[in-house]
Amino acid sequence: MFILVNLKAYPCDPVAVARAARDVADAHGVRIAVAPQAADLARVEATGVETWAQHVSPVEHGSHTGSTLAEAVEANGAEGTLINHSERRVTLAAVDDALAAARRTDLETIVCANDPEQAGAAAALSPDAVAVEPPALIGGDVSVATADPEIVEGAVAAVNAVDPDVELFCGAGVSTGDDVEAARDLGATGVLLASGVAKAADPRSALEDLVSGI
């Protein structure tokens, strides 16, 4: 199972979380990545943790003030990027262009989707993975795998029907090892989470708990 910790714009210490994630990943042989704010990519990458961008703009080099260029996030240590997160939604054309931007580099890609229908549509654009995250459950205490297992199973089926090479991850409310295990049992090969680590009093213990389910 791949565990991606999205720090969003939470007021946590990205370097402290990154060090904890690196240590837990190394100690347990689990793939854990951290997605900080774009401005924090380089110092998070310097910890040695696998580092991801939260977003890349659907543009090339040029007159695009305020953009997050794929080349720039890669140059600052990102190995992959989220696209179309529920809190950073873009049009279908922009998903396609952001994937093209990522493909100009070596960035891995996860396209987020709200439900199985969107997951199938996202899979048609051939990202490395699709992550299904029901918006109503994001930031809550109950994990998607517990609150709405049909959404995960439906997304697994929808993505497999379109392109079995695209992986299916899930997220929203994931915070414990039991949640990770439940996601895996439903067919997900990774989880996205944020508040369970970024808002935890002790992010290292939260990460230790998460990997206990693998």
Ligand SMILES: O=C(CO)COP(=O)(O)O
């Ligand atoms: O949006 C998410 C990860 O990208 C999920 O957020 P929570 O883990 O806080 O529900």
